[in-house]
Amino acid sequence: MNRKKPFLARFSSWYLILILLFTYLPIGYLVLFSFNSGKMRTSFQGFSLRWYEKMFGDRTMLESIKYTIIVAVIATVVATVVGTITAIGLSKSKRLIRSIILETNNLPVMNPDIVTAIGMMLLFLTANVKQGLVTMILSHITFCTPYVILTIMPKLRQLDDNVAEAAMDLGATPFQALTKVILPQIYPAVFSGALIAFSMSFDDFVISFFTSGEGINNISMYVYSMKRYNLSVNALSTLIVVVVTIILILANLIPYIKGKKTQKEDI
Amino acid sequence: MKSFFRMSYPYILWIAIFIVAPMIMLLLYAVSRPGNNVLTLQFTLQNFTDFFSDPTYMRVLGSSLLIAFATTALCLLIGYPAALFIAHLPERIQTLMVLLLTLPMWINTLLKTYAWQGILDFAPDLTSWIKVMIGMVYDFLPFMIIQIHTAIAKLDRELITAAHDLGANRVKTFLKVTLPLSVPGIISGITLVFLPAVSSFVIPKLLGGGDYYLIGNLIETCFITWGNWNFGSAISLIMALIIIASMWFTKKIDRNAEEA
Amino acid sequence: MNNHLNPKKLIALLLLVCLSVLPLSGLADGEVLNVYNWGEYIDMQVIYDFEKEFNVRVNYTNFSSNEELYTKLMSNVSYDIIIPSDYMIERLIRENMLQPIDKGIVTNLDQLTDGVKNLSFDPDNTYSVPYLWQTVGFVYDTTKIDPEIAEEKGWEIFRTPEYEGKVYMYDSERDAFMIALKALGYSANTESDEEIQAAYEWLREMDKTVHPAYVTDEVIDAMANGKKWLALVYSGDGAYILSENEDMGFCNPKEGTNIAVDSMVIPANAANPELANQFINYILAYENSVRISEEVGYASANAQALEELSSEDGAYAGNSAYVPRAGYEKDEMFHDNEIMRKQLSELWIKVKLHE
Numbered sequence: 001m002n003r004k005k006p007f008l009a010r011f012s013s014w015y016l017i018l019i020l021l022f023t024y025l026p027i028g029y030l031v032l033f034s035f036n037s038g039k040m041r042t043s044f045q046g047f048s049l050r051w052y053e054k055m056f057g058d059r060t061m062l063e064s065i066k067y068t069i070i071v072a073v074i075a076t077v078v079a080t081v082v083g084t085i086t087a088i089g090l091s092k093s094k095r096l097i098r099s100i101i102l103e104t105n106n107l108p109v110m111n112p113d114i115v116t117a118i119g120m121m122l123l124f125l126t127a128n129v130k131q132g133l134v135t136m137i138l139s140h141i142t143f144c145t146p147y148v149i150l151t152i153m154p155k156l157r158q159l160d161d162n163v164a165e166a167a168m169d170l171g172a173t174p175f176q177a178l179t180k181v182i183l184p185q186i187y188p189a190v191f192s193g194a195l196i197a198f199s200m201s202f203d204d205f206v207i208s209f210f211t212s213g214e215g216i217n218n219i220s221m222y223v224y225s226m227k228r229y230n231l232s233v234n235a236l237s238t239l240i241v242v243v244v245t246i247i248l249i250l251a252n253l254i255p256y257i258k259g260k261k262t263q264k265e266d267i
Numbered sequence: 268m269k270s271f272f273r274m275s276y277p278y279i280l281w282i283a284i285f286i287v288a289p290m291i292m293l294l295l296y297a298v299s300r301p302g303n304n305v306l307t308l309q310f311t312l313q314n315f316t317d318f319f320s321d322p323t324y325m326r327v328l329g330s331s332l333l334i335a336f337a338t339t340a341l342c343l344l345i346g347y348p349a350a351l352f353i354a355h356l357p358e359r360i361q362t363l364m365v366l367l368l369t370l371p372m373w374i375n376t377l378l379k380t381y382a383w384q385g386i387l388d389f390a391p392d393l394t395s396w397i398k399v400m401i402g403m404v405y406d407f408l409p410f411m412i413i414q415i416h417t418a419i420a421k422l423d424r425e426l427i428t429a430a431h432d433l434g435a436n437r438v439k440t441f442l443k444v445t446l447p448l449s450v451p452g453i454i455s456g457i458t459l460v461f462l463p464a465v466s467s468f469v470i471p472k473l474l475g476g477g478d479y480y481l482i483g484n485l486i487e488t489c490f491i492t493w494g495n496w497n498f499g500s501a502i503s504l505i506m507a508l509i510i511i512a513s514m515w516f517t518k519k520i521d522r523n524a525e526e527a
Numbered sequence: 528m529n530n531h532l533n534p535k536k537l538i539a540l541l542l543l544v545c546l547s548v549l550p551l552s553g554l555a556d557g558e559v560l561n562v563y564n565w566g567e568y569i570d571m572q573v574i575y576d577f578e579k580e581f582n583v584r585v586n587y588t589n590f591s592s593n594e595e596l597y598t599k600l601m602s603n604v605s606y607d608i609i610i611p612s613d614y615m616i617e618r619l620i621r622e623n624m625l626q627p628i629d630k631g632i633v634t635n636l637d638q639l640t641d642g643v644k645n646l647s648f649d650p651d652n653t654y655s656v657p658y659l660w661q662t663v664g665f666v667y668d669t670t671k672i673d674p675e676i677a678e679e680k681g682w683e684i685f686r687t688p689e690y691e692g693k694v695y696m697y698d699s700e701r702d703a704f705m706i707a708l709k710a711l712g713y714s715a716n717t718e719s720d721e722e723i724q725a726a727y728e729w730l731r732e733m734d735k736t737v738h739p740a741y742v743t744d745e746v747i748d749a750m751a752n753g754k755k756w757l758a759l760v761y762s763g764d765g766a767y768i769l770s771e772n773e774d775m776g777f778c779n780p781k782e783g784t785n786i787a788v789d790s791m792v793i794p795a796n797a798a799n800p801e802l803a804n805q806f807i808n809y810i811l812a813y814e815n816s817v818r819i820s821e822e823v824g825y826a827s828a829n830a831q832a833l834e835e836l837s838s839e840d841g842a843y844a845g846n847s848a849y850v851p852r853a854g855y856e857k858d859e860m861f862h863d864n865e866i867m868r869k870q871l872s873e874l875w876i877k878v879k880l881h882e
Contacts, residue, residue, distance in 0.1 A: 112466025119289025215586025477741025
């Protein structure tokens, strides 16, 4: 029995290390070559910041970053708010209606994104709506909200209904019951839902491609349309890696710090 | 609690406009031919018969399914042990591992795929099948690992200790306790990988060097190169139906497994 | 109790976030010109100079195929300037999607070089003003392939068994079928089923013989770095490759090839046609045309610019790919043909699937 243990422990450590290496190989490559003084993707010729200069000097690239962020922020905010209140509303509804709505809600999640994209494009075409920033935002909200709802629903099911009912019996308005009882309990799920929505919007290519218009690009559209790949894309990627890392660290530290704070308060 | 239900009205309206209406449009385009408009619609199934009767298109569908199966199988083979090992780590390190593995998920798929393009340039003799698989597995592996890990981590430790107490060795415990109870995780993992993989076209396009012509490429070609939106809509619908059918199918398996 | 956010404050905060982010989008910021062009097909400094001189903003975005451009136009967007290729312009004119150029504003029209005058799809420049032009040819590694052999073989070079695995083919059905049709002595615009079928067989043979890699613009950097021996390219990309890699040579095959012109046009639903005309005139002027052509490698439509860049002290002196072969009777421009389009597409998928 004891001889097996070390072997399995060693094997699992190596296995996980390999997986981590595999996971970070492209990221490391992107970051390394963003500092390449040469312009080839296959030979590193020394350190230089030229690609960062190029990136900050490339107006179209900067605009694509700007639009990506605008769309992602607006879509996330709307999706999170609407998704949360809808999820709460649905959890209190009859089973049949809830199933129908949830099944329909799942369509953008299950459908290949090209199907969602084409559907929205046909809708805008038929309704004679000019495509541009607004249509892109509308489509992002459409595919982000389902993820928020899907993240929150399981957590809502775990809640004890009686607490909210009790609060209202004691005189709280439904609104107060919502904000002071239900929301604080599902807050972590709302937060993850928001993060997921943001990352889906940020990453999107296909839906943005078909639903935007006149000069509005997001990062994925811009990179895809580049005729000749150059290393400023690596510079952009490195920047994204840095920002994402910071956000994830913060996202995990804040609940930790908050936890410590409430501990102190309890004391 | 009725007042709470009213909160979902706005979204229900949204669904009607932005989810249901587009699908209806897709359906209308799919059952008509180019040149029709909403008023003079001539119902026809020709788009569907054209698709299913053409061996080239069937090959394209077959390739997509094949790539999706292979990706899912590889993700499962590689991801299950990873999830298992992670679940046996001390809790702090587990959280760290999960964080490390999910970080790349936040970076644009396109950027990661271009990174692989660059890396694979160092090994030009690899077949394009391997290159595409590397790209696909890289993109989908975290989903599989997270789903399985969540399922395994939720397992009641008591069950495992109970099994040990009753005399089962590690292998038996795994086969009879851990594995069966982790099936819901496996199923969600498979769902989260297979379905998007079937309609993937960007990764195969960028890494496969034109060798892989898949359903997603076909739909893109229909709309962009041929301008045949009707045929494209029909194929999109077929894809959606395949996916909805698979989802329903996996849900059934899940329910049966739970009952058992 | 103090930990719970006041709901009204929360909503106010969220609204503030949304509103603060929106002004960044620069909507309603003064005159705007929406330009839709090929990727890497301009010197961005020219755009910035135009903005400064006319005190406007240019929204500059890219497309990667004429068909993509057409699809975008079909889906309810408004551009002021688009730069399609000849056959697409032919189609847009026929479908009444363009508006005429204002020749009172575009006075630089007399600066066009001969090779782009009197084009069949718009002989009087009623709708279009040429921008850059090119032929389709192939680049090859002169250290691996003898130039004499290249010139002699013409398009058949793509079916040389010795070059197996060393060939790039452009993933463009039009161009692929063009070389097959030319190799067989047919017209690139043929409507004959037999000829198209024969071209398909030619391409199948090619696929089986050399197993080419089907690529798009990756081919440019790849050949600049000598990754393979032979590639189908547009002459402008060829000019770039030759300027980066002195081992490379360029050839316009003797069987004839496709000659193409990309021109600036103004869509019928352009929001700002007057500014669009001014843009066209600006671009056509020598000092801007020459910068664009030098940066991109494709031949300029401006006579003086073309002359200067190909002359002895020009940037492309001695570069055999820079000036397109003009006036060769076997060279053809593509015409727009819907039936042929569909047929070629379907057959091309088969070629790529190795059927």
